[in-house]
Amino acid sequence: RYFCKITGISPLFACIGNLGDVILGYDTVAEYVNGTAYFGGLIGRVANRIANARFTLDGKAYRLVPNDGNNTLHGGHRGFDKVVWTVKEHVAGGSSPFITLYYHSFDGEQGFPGDVDVHVKYQLSGPHELSVRMNATARGKATPVNLAHHAYWNLGGHGSGSVLGEEVRLFASRYTPVDAALIPTGHLAPVAGTPYDFRTPAAVGSRIGGLLSRGVNGYDINYVVDGGGLRPVAVVRDGASGRAMELWADQPGVQFYTANGLSGVRGKGGKVYGRYGALCLETQGFPDAVNRPSFPSQIVRPGKVYMHHMVFKFSF
Template sequence: MARAALLSIPLFLLCLALASRADAARKTVGVYELKSKKGDFSIKVTNWGATLMSVIVPDSKGNLADVVLGYDTLAQYVDPSSAFGTVVGRVANRIANGTFVLDGKTIRLNKDGTTVLHGGHRGFNRVIWTVKEYVPGGDSPYITLYYHSFDREQGFPGDLDVYVTYQLCGPYELSARMNATALSKATPVNLANHAYWNLGGHGSGDVLGEVIQVFASRYTPVDGSMIPTGEVAPVSGTPYDLRAPTRLGSRIGLVSGAGMAGFDINYAVDGEGFRRVACLRDPASGRALELWADQPGMQLYTSNWLSNVKGKGGKVYGQYGAVCLETQHYPDAVNHPNFPSEIVRPGGMAYKHDMLFKFSF
């Protein structure tokens, strides 16, 4: 018995060492590809910021192109100025003055100037996620990434376990599923994917010729600091009305955000549950994207501030070089009781955010 116990100690230590090495390997920054059986539909993901690096789909003639903006190297994604394809949180979009009241207690966040944007300077897009599962091929290839956000990270209350899964779930269909569980305190949660889409191909120029349709009859107007006023206003009679298919270039000069011409606004999506949110089509290539999601809002951003960014393959991305379709809770919801609540509580319902990107050509 004594001899067996002595022999078991080195084996136990060896198992611990191997487990530690495996965990360390999962925490290194890497690139992971998911590819369809047919081979003409694939994505690449990095666990730095749970970032969607590429989405390759055919056009109407069968020509393949990468339809999201990005970089050639991981180092460029790690650069603080990068935002392409990341998962932003703990709370996406803006929180006015970096302050809100929760259950009678004032919460003060780590501010970026006068507000907090996308979770702060070290939001979920600026951390290494753990690769929990990775199945690169087969009928439905997928990758699941995990991040533990600690209590008071960027000032947010409570520990939070977060999972993101990217999956090729059908012919030319990409799903992104986000889940978060509050472990110790009530906290706001609002995750969004910040992919920059250009259906003509990531280096094909601007998206002003692309046609968009947004299934929303209301939107949330903002003040000069891009903070919602609290009103949920009808789009009818305004340039924000995109309920019918509309060429982006026909409206780009009629709307603005933070003093720059272009869309940068949250739409209050019609209906509830998992539903169609928006459609985007590029007449030149024949590619189309249909977005489905279960969130109350969607931020439409037309890359107004994008300027002279060197991207993949040496391509230079300029103003209006992409469009972002970020399903989300309403911006600054923690300071507007009339907005849908984004508070998640321990023991209560977990946060869930499902998206489906359907491509056709």
């Protein structure tokens, strides 16, 4: 059996059978509000980084709130993970329980243009599946929209230690190289022959030495997902517990992050999370796409709808 509960604004998951809570998080809503790790965060208006906290759209320059050096990260100081969402629907029983959250993002919020109505639906779409559907409708002005689900996964159990031994496969033959500030250079590079190559299953830690030798402290990079539509993005397996997770999504990219920034973070049940204590697989548009015309556009025109669908499939 598989059990899912949604607490506050962040989803928490646990597998029953080989029992274990496989996602990092906090015990209280206050900790989510005050935390800086984006545990389980519903990220927006634009996930990932925007260079120099600015962009030009339809001839008008917009200045955003810088919160990652000179850049904007995950929507600014008060991104969508820090706001209060409204529960629009909640069905607790039946074979496919779900909850739908709603947020109205106002014109000028964190510097972004135009009003946007956002709906996100979390649903147990099968005995061992979680479906997340996001949509956002632009009102009045064109605006960039790039939503993401920022879960920190450890299939060995949250607080169980490093995920460097977990096996990962990524359905991506290219990635977007970045500069020292993690801003994409604008190029698409092949993963072949690099530490970023997970086209065949490999332990997370098997290639990380190639990054450490360059002064990069772990994975925090956007991959170009092969194919289009709702398709496989990643598979993660934990040998010790026997748990596995498949991720399917319809976005052009996925940010693979190995929790490089965690250090002594106290989480649920008093567990302490450290570096490499989880991995994130954030399906999304490419970072800084608003400043890179060669990247898939994340601009939503008035009356048009941004859509993002992902499915997590678990086995154990």
